[in-house]
Structures are given as C-alpha cells and as structure tokens.
Amino acid sequence: MTIRDIARRCGVSVSTVSRVLNNHPDVSEAVRERVLEAVREAHYVPNNSARDLVRPQSDSIGLVVRGIGNLFFSPVIHAVEQAVDEAGYTLVLHQIRSGEDELQAAASLARSKRLRGLVLLGGCFDYTPEDTAALDIPFVCCTYTNSFGTLGRESYSSVSIDDQAEAYQAVRELTRRGHRRIAVLLDSVNDHSISELRYKGYCRALADSGISLDPALVAETGAFDLASAYEETRKLLERTDFTAVFVIADSMAVAAMKALRDGGKRVPEDCSVIAIDGVELSAYTIPTLTTLIQPTGELGDEAVRILLDMVEGRAGNRHVQLHTTLRPGGSVRTLTP
Amino acid sequence: MTIRDIARRCGVSVSTVSRVLNNHPDVSEAVRERVLEAVREAHYVPNNSARDLVRPQSDSIGLVVRGIGNLFFSPVIHAVEQAVDEAGYTLVLHQIRSGEDELQAAASLARSKRLRGLVLLGGCFDYTPEDTAALDIPFVCCTYTNSFGTLGRESYSSVSIDDQAEAYQAVRELTRRGHRRIAVLLDSVNDHSISELRYKGYCRALADSGISLDPALVAETGAFDLASAYEETRKLLERTDFTAVFVIADSMAVAAMKALRDGGKRVPEDCSVIAIDGVELSAYTIPTLTTLIQPTGELGDEAVRILLDMVEGRAGNRHVQLHTTLRPGGSVRTLTP
Numbered sequence: 001m002t003i004r005d006i007a008r009r010c011g012v013s014v015s016t017v018s019r020v021l022n023n024h025p026d027v028s029e030a031v032r033e034r035v036l037e038a039v040r041e042a043h044y045v046p047n048n049s050a051r052d053l054v055r056p057q058s059d060s061i062g063l064v065v066r067g068i069g070n071l072f073f074s075p076v077i078h079a080v081e082q083a084v085d086e087a088g089y090t091l092v093l094h095q096i097r098s099g100e101d102e103l104q105a106a107a108s109l110a111r112s113k114r115l116r117g118l119v120l121l122g123g124c125f126d127y128t129p130e131d132t133a134a135l136d137i138p139f140v141c142c143t144y145t146n147s148f149g150t151l152g153r154e155s156y157s158s159v160s161i162d163d164q165a166e167a168y169q170a171v172r173e174l175t176r177r178g179h180r181r182i183a184v185l186l187d188s189v190n191d192h193s194i195s196e197l198r199y200k201g202y203c204r205a206l207a208d209s210g211i212s213l214d215p216a217l218v219a220e221t222g223a224f225d226l227a228s229a230y231e232e233t234r235k236l237l238e239r240t241d242f243t244a245v246f247v248i249a250d251s252m253a254v255a256a257m258k259a260l261r262d263g264g265k266r267v268p269e270d271c272s273v274i275a276i277d278g279v280e281l282s283a284y285t286i287p288t289l290t291t292l293i294q295p296t297g298e299l300g301d302e303a304v305r306i307l308l309d310m311v312e313g314r315a316g317n318r319h320v321q322l323h324t325t326l327r328p329g330g331s332v333r334t335l336t337p
Numbered sequence: 338m339t340i341r342d343i344a345r346r347c348g349v350s351v352s353t354v355s356r357v358l359n360n361h362p363d364v365s366e367a368v369r370e371r372v373l374e375a376v377r378e379a380h381y382v383p384n385n386s387a388r389d390l391v392r393p394q395s396d397s398i399g400l401v402v403r404g405i406g407n408l409f410f411s412p413v414i415h416a417v418e419q420a421v422d423e424a425g426y427t428l429v430l431h432q433i434r435s436g437e438d439e440l441q442a443a444a445s446l447a448r449s450k451r452l453r454g455l456v457l458l459g460g461c462f463d464y465t466p467e468d469t470a471a472l473d474i475p476f477v478c479c480t481y482t483n484s485f486g487t488l489g490r491e492s493y494s495s496v497s498i499d500d501q502a503e504a505y506q507a508v509r510e511l512t513r514r515g516h517r518r519i520a521v522l523l524d525s526v527n528d529h530s531i532s533e534l535r536y537k538g539y540c541r542a543l544a545d546s547g548i549s550l551d552p553a554l555v556a557e558t559g560a561f562d563l564a565s566a567y568e569e570t571r572k573l574l575e576r577t578d579f580t581a582v583f584v585i586a587d588s589m590a591v592a593a594m595k596a597l598r599d600g601g602k603r604v605p606e607d608c609s610v611i612a613i614d615g616v617e618l619s620a621y622t623i624p625t626l627t628t629l630i631q632p633t634g635e636l637g638d639e640a641v642r643i644l645l646d647m648v649e650g651r652a653g654n655r656h657v658q659l660h661t662t663l664r665p666g667g668s669v670r671t672l673t674p
Contacts, residue, residue, distance in 0.1 A: 071618070074411070081432055090450055093430040095418055113427060226621055251618070258621040281408070281588070284563055284595040286623050 009038045058114040059088070061307065065095045066102045066122035067224065071251050071279040072296070073121055076142065079300025080119055087308055089116070098224055103127070107134040117311040119303045126192040127151040138310035138317075142303040143294075145319065148192040157310065159302040159320040161294055163194050163276075166324050167201025168208075170274050170292055171246050173326070175209040178335030179244040179272060182206070183217040183236055185256050186248045187224055198248040198276065216240040226255040233259035243335060244272035250282040250291055257285060257331065268333035278327060287330030295322050346375045395451040396425070398644065402432045403439045403459035404561065408588050408616040409631070410458055413479065416637025417456055424645055426453070435561055440464070444471040454648040456640045463529040464488040475647035475654075479640040480631075482656065485529040494647065496639040496657040498631055500531055500613075503661050504538025505545075507611050507629055508583050510663070512546040515672030516581040516609060519543070520554040520573055522593050523585045524561055535585040535613065553577040563592040570596035580672060581609035587619040590626055594668065605670035615664060624667030632659050 007014045012031060019027050020035040027035075061084045065073055077093070084091040092113050096105050102123040110118060118139040126148035132139075132155065141158040174182050184202045187195035199218075206213055219236040221228035229252035233245070237260070245260075247253035253275035257267050265271045267287060275282070278293030302320050309315040344351045349368060356364050357372040364372075398421045402410055414430070421428040429450050433442050439460040447455060455476040463485035469476075469492065478495040511519050521539045524532035536555075543550055556573040558565035566589035570582070574597070582597075584590035590612035594604050602608045604624060612619070615630025639657050646652040 071408070071411075074408075078432055081430065085431075090429060092427060093418065094422075095415055226617060230621065254618060255621045258623055258625075261623050280563060281591060281618055284567065284592045286595055286598050288595075 006035060006038050010034050058116065059090050060092050060113050060115050061089045061304075061311075062092045062094065062106065062109045062113065062115040062118040064102050064106045064109065064118065064120050064123075065093065066100065066120070067098045070122065070224070071281065072249065072277045072294070073143075074279075075296035076121055076300040079297045080121070080142070080304055083301050083304035087304065089308075098122075103131055103135065106139065110135065110137055117307045119307060121303075124193060125149065125197070127156070129155065132156065138307055140303045140307045142299055144194060147197060153319060154317055157306045157317045157319065159299055159306060159322065161322055161324055163197035164201040164204070166276055166292055167198035167246070167248070168205045169201075169324075169326075170276055171202050171205035172209070173274055173290075174244045174246065174272060174332065175205065175211070177272070177332060178337060180209075180211050181214075181217070181240075181242040181244070182211070183219060183240075183242040183245045184248070185219045185221065185229060185233060185236070185245055185252060188220050188222060189218060195248055202246055214240070217242055221252070224249060224252065226251060229253075229255035230259045234263055237263040237265065242271065244274070244332070247273060247275040250275045250277040250279045250289060253289055253291070253331075254282060254285055257289070268331050272332040274332050276324065278324070283327070283329070285329075285331075289327075290329035290332040291327050292324035293327050294324050298322055343372060343375050347371050395453065396427050397429050397450050397452050398426045398641075398648075399429045399431065399443065399446045399450065399452040399455040401439050401443045401446060401455065401457050401460075402430065403437065403442075403457070404435045407435075407459065407561070408618065409586065409614045409633070411616075412633040413458055413637045416634045417458070417479070417641055420638050420641035424641065426645075435459075440468055440472065443476065447472065447474055454644045456644060458640075461530060462486065462534070464493070466492065469493065475644055477640045477644045479636055481531060484534060490656060491654055494643045494654045494656065496636055496643060496659065498659055498661055500534035501538040501541070503613055503629055504535035504583070504585070505542045506538075506661075506663075507613055508539050508542035509546070510611055510627075511581045511583065511609060511669065512542065512548070514609070514669060515674060517546075517548050518551075518554070518579040518581070519548070520556060520577075520579040520582045521585070522556045522558065522566060522570060522573070522582055522589060525557050525559060526555060532585055539583055551577070554579055558589070561586060561589065563588060566590075566592035567596045571600055574600040574602065579608065581611070581669070584610060584612040587612045587614040587616045587626060587628055590628070590668075591619060591622055594622060594626070605668050609669040611669050613661065615661070620664070620666070622666075622668075626664075627666035627669040628664050629661035630664050631661050635659055 007017045017035050020032050063080050081091050094109050102120050106118050115137055117137050119142050121142045123141055123144055125144055127146050128150050143160050145158045145160050186199055189199045190196055216239055219232040221232045233256040247256050253273055257273055260267055260271050267273055275291040278291050282289035344354045354372050357369050400417050418428050431446050439457050443455050452474055454474055456479050458479045460478055460481055462481055464483050465487050480497050482495045482497050523536055526536045527533055553576055556569040558569045570593040584593050590610055594610055597604055597608050604610055612628040615628050619626035643655055
C-alpha cells in the first residue's frame with residue numbers, strides 16, 4: 001500500500017494525502033477523515049504510540065560481538081541469531097574489535113535501537129556495578145563470566161565454560177603423556193580475561209604435576225590475532241626448549257603450528273600442541289589439532305534462553321556453566337621416558 | 338522513564354497509568370489528560386504513526402548472508418556492518434544456509450523489518466524478473482552477479498569479481514609453471530553459480546593452453562563444506578594422477594591439502610594447490626596456500642555505497658567489478674620438464 005493507492009482509493013491527489021499525513025492545516029475535515037479512514041482500513045496496526053513513550057520497547061534483541069573475525073564466534077552467532085529469530089524477535093548485530101568497550105557499545109546500541117535485551121559475546125571479566133549501570137535492560141555474558149570484577153552474581157547472567165578448569169584439563173593431558181617442559185601461548189597473564197583464567201589453569205596443572213613454573217616458557221602475544229601468535233611462537237623457539245605448547249585458542253594454535261614448522265620443529269614429533277575452543281578448520285590442519293571443543297551451539301542457545309526468560313518475565317539472572325569435549329587430533333604425542 | 342515514574346509524577350497508581358495507556362474506559366477524563374500530558378512531557382517523540390502506515394519505512398538495512406560459517410564472508414560482513422553503521426542506519430543480519438532461498442528470506446525480512454534496502458551476501462546467479470518481483474526495495478548482490486539469469490542488468494545492482502576470469506588466471510598460473518594434469522575441486526560444474534563460473538574459467542584456461550579436458554580430473558563436492566572437499570579429494574587421488582589442483586575456495590583448499598597429505602602426497606612436492614578467495618587462516622596452513630585474494634573490505638564498502646545511493650535517491654542500479662591479488666604461498670611448485 002503506497003501513498004498513491006490511498007490517493008486513488010479516496011479520489012484525492014497524492015499531495016492531499018501527504019498533507020493529511022503530515023498534519024498540514026489546509027485540508028478539509030471531511031477529506032482528512034476520509035484519508036485517515038482509508039489508511040486505517042489499508043493497514044491496521046494497533047496504536048501503541050502513547051504506551052511506547054513510557055516503555056520504549058521494540059522487538060529487538062542486541063548481540064554485541066567483541067572480537068571481529070574470531071572463528072570460534074561464528075557458530076555461536078549463528079545459534080543466537082536462529083534462537084532469537086525463532087522466538088519472534090529481531091536480532092541487531094554489532095561487532096566491535098577486541099580492544100573496544102563492549103558495555104559502552106551495548107549501552108549505546110540499547111538506547112538507539114530500543115533493545116529489549118542483550119547478548120554480549122565476548123567481553124571483560126572485571127565489571128563493577130558502576131560499569132554496568134548504564135545497561136538498564138537484561139543482558140547475558142556469553143562465553144565469559146565476571147571472575148575478576150565486583151559485580152554481584154545476582155546482577156548479571158552468563159553462560160560459559162569454566163576456563164580455568166578446562167585449561168587445567170588441557171595441560172594435564174600433556175603431563176599425563178609425559179611432558180614436563182610445557183610452554184603456554186596466550187594473550188596476557190594478567191589481562192583480567194579469558195587469557196588470565198586459562199593461564200591460572202596452566203599454572204595449577206603444572207603445580208599439581210610437581211612442575212615448577214618457568215617464565216621463559218610463557219609467551220604473551222598481547223592480542224588474539226594469528227600474526228602475533230606466529231611471532232611469539234618464533235621467539236619462544238629462539239628463547240628456550242620445550243616438548244609441548246598449550247595454546248589458549250584454536251586459531252592461535254594454527255599459527256603456532258606454522259611457526260613451529262617454520263622454525264624446524266615437527267608437530268607432534270618434536271613438539272606437541274594442544275588448544276581450547278574447537279573451530280571447524282582446526283580439524284583440517286596438518287596434523288589435526290588436538291583441542292578441547294566448546295559447545296558453541298549450546299552456548300548461543302542457552303544465552304538466548306536465559307535472556308528471553310528475563311525479557312518475558314519468567315526468571316531473573318542466572319549462570320550456566322557448560323563443558324568442553326576433547327577432540328584427540330594428531331598434534332600431541334606421548335613422550336617415552 | 339518507566340510507568341512507575343509517570344504514576345508518581347501524576348499522583349496516581351501504576352494500574353491507573355496502565356489503564357490510560359491501554360485505552361481502558363474506566364478512567365476519568367481529567368486523570369487521562371494528566372497522565373497523557375506527563376507522558377508527553379517525559380519523552381516527546383513525533384507522532385508518525387499515521388504516516389508510517391502508508392510509507393512503512395525504518396532506518397534498517399538488511400544483510401542476508403547465504404552460507405553460514407563461510408570464512409570468506411566474515412570480513413565482508415564486518416565491512417558492511419561498519420559502513421551501514423557509519424551512515425546512521427541499523428543493520429539487520431539474517432544468515433541462511435547455502436541451499437536456502439535468499440530471495441524468499443530477503444523478501445520476508447524486508448516485510449517484517451520494514452527494510453529500506455538489502456545487501457545479499459552470496460546467492461543464486463540465475464534470477465528471473467519473477468524471482469525478484471517480491472523485493473520492492475533496492476538490493477545489491479554482493480560477491481555475485483546474475484550471469485545465468487534473465488533479470489536485466491538495469492533491475493539489480495551488484496559488486497563482485499569476475500569469477501570466470503579470476504579462475505582462468507589461477508589455472509594459467511599452474512600451466513605457466515608447467516602443469517598439464519590439473520584437477521579441479523568444486524561444488525558442481527552446472528550449479529548456475531560461482532562454482533560453474535569458476536569451472537568455465539578452468540576449462541577456458543586448459544583450452545588456451547592446448548590441454549584437453551579430462552572428466553576424471555573434475556571433482557564435484559556437491560557442497561561447500563570442508564568434509565565434502567576432503568572426501569572428494571581422497572576419491573580423486575584414488576581415481577587418477579595429477580600434479581596440481583585448482584580449488585574454487587580457500588576453505589575447501591585447506592581440506593584438500595589435508596586429504597592430499599593423508600593420501601600420501603606432499604604439497605607442493607607431489608601436488609600443487611591453488612585457490613581463490615583468501616581467508617586469513619590460509620596464510621597459516623603448511624605450506625601457506627597460494628591463492629587469489631578477494632578484496633573483502635572493498636566488496637562490503639562498495640555494496641553499501643551502491644545501496645545507499647539508491648535508498649537516498651542519488652543513483653539507480655549499477656554494477657561494480659573488483660579484482661583479486663595473487664598471494665604467492667608455498668603450495669605451488671614449478672615442474673621442470
């Protein structure tokens with residue numbers, strides 16, 4: 001139905017319809033009534049404009065993705081999109097870079113798009129109540145929790161794995177297979193984020209295996225990109241000897257395996273590699289990456305379930321912890337003493 | 338501003354405010370006026386509801402992505418999202434699987450979200466005017482054109498590479514280096530899509546090099562997924578001999594390289610591999626994949642530029658063709674006769 005159809009139906013000109021719709025005074029009351037009646041007949045929508053002023057709601061759910069090009073997020077994004085769609089809401093996607101402030105981005109998106117709720121895919125682990133004050137709609141932290149912050153557990157929702165415990169499992173897989181000179185490739189040991197948590201798991205696994213921590217074996221990339229992972233692995237090779245590397249993310253592990261090969265080390269003959277995340281492509285590296293696979297579809301589904309329970313008033317904030325599954329690839333070998 | 342604030346400001350109960358906003362009859366006219374006045378003061382928004390009935394416009398631009406988990410699309414999605422955002426519009430993302438109907442998805446999204454325009458990222462190459470009739474808003478085909486259809490060039494916009502010409506270049510790179518037994522790994526030779534176009538480029542390059550086509554060298558996966566690419570490469574190895582493979586997409590090439598290795602062939606010593614697309618990860622395969630890199634950022638930027646020129650009435654439909662850049666990796670070797 002266009003303005004032209006309305007004009008035809010009422011037997012008036014298009015500009016007359018336009019004047020009515022823009023509340024111009026120079027239209028007779030009879031014509032105005034006729035046009036508005038035709039508009040109503042053509043396309044009934046409930047007049048919620050007054051109510052909307054008080055509860056500026058829409059049918060939109062926001063998804064703020066922190067970390068563009070993070071392969072691991074792709075299937076989670078898809079799961080969130082599908083779950084939001086199936087529930088009859090509209091997904092508004094906003095991607096930001098790893099260094100950007102997801103809460104600021106979320107608050108601004110919530111305002112401009114009048115969101116009903118938010119899924120934050122990737123974010124900081126150290127929120128304070130002040131940080132989240134600007135977010136006055138329900139939100140779910142997806143793939144992370146507030147491990148380093150002061151925000152109370154009752155003030156936000158989350159769905160994630162236990163990063164420290166899963167990293168512990170990955171490193172224990174290496175110690176069980178006889179490795180003791182185990183390097184770690186991560187973003188940072190004290191970024192108050194996923195990297196620090198997985199680093200703690202690494203440290204705890206070493207301690208529980210009676211291995212003392214050697215700082216030379218800790219390679220910090222300062223970023224999650226492939227190029228930095230490659231560079232830092234090359235430096236690690238120049239710096240010290242090791243028989244295995246625990247890499248905190250699959251994509252970084254692909255780059256690390258390349259760096260090991262370019263540095264003259266065969267995987268797994270000269271060096272074993274294990275990671276966490278599980279992206280489809282790491283099943284096709286040479287050798288296949290041994291990794292702990294996160295339940296990506298479930299992470300997305302669960303995030304939307306928690307969020308809509310809040311949006312629709314069925315439940316309050318809650319926290320769900322999911323588990324990884326070991327994919328035994330070909331990148332870890334057993335050391336024979 | 339909540340319904341509670343309005344109630345407090347007017348000195349009435351929350352349920353009274355609710356009754357006013359829901360047009361219940363059991364409220365005195367004086368109270369009704371007071372509440373509506375408070376609502377108006379609290380939050381003025383222009384009343385466009387009547388106009389919206391006739392011109393159902395929003396600030397939303399749709400992005401229908403056909404092919405979930407297509408790594409090559411990630412940087413294009415990001416570019417589109419950023420360009421749409423910078424122009425002050427809202428991006429509504431909808432992802433569908435490769436086999437699904439993007440026009441149906443687009444038409445339904447356009448209706449339900451009252452879109453101003455659409456970017457179709459990935460789609461069929463054989464539209465008829467009837468196919469696109471349901472799309473009454475501007476749309477841009479991103480990464481493809483209507484090479485096999487009857488839809489006139491003036492009826493749609495596109496930004497893409499010349500798939501046939503680029504495939505021709507890739508295969509000529511192999512013939513220049515002395516290869517004559519060149520296999521091709523693709524989705525289908527007659528899918529009326531990117532695969533068929535790139536296959537035509539392969540055929541033309543062989544013909545121009547005086548090489549006759551051997552059907553045994555043509556491996557059809559019937560899909561773009563890694564698992565099928567792996568399987569078909571294994572079958573190809575069992576079926577015939579060849580010194581090189583042209584793979585129509587980087588991600589499939591990663592799986593093909595794995596299949597070659599698992600089948601006892603070293604890349605590039607025993608078999609060369611070249612592809613088209615350029616995804617970040619293929620720079621970290623062992624060896625680095627030699628590929629023709631598509632200008633992903635430019636594809637996204639240009640799609641939004643073309644679309645907004647139409648949405649904002651500055652220009653009509655147009656077609657832009659971009660070019661790839663050869664990334665010389667380590668997966669192609671020169672045969673010495």
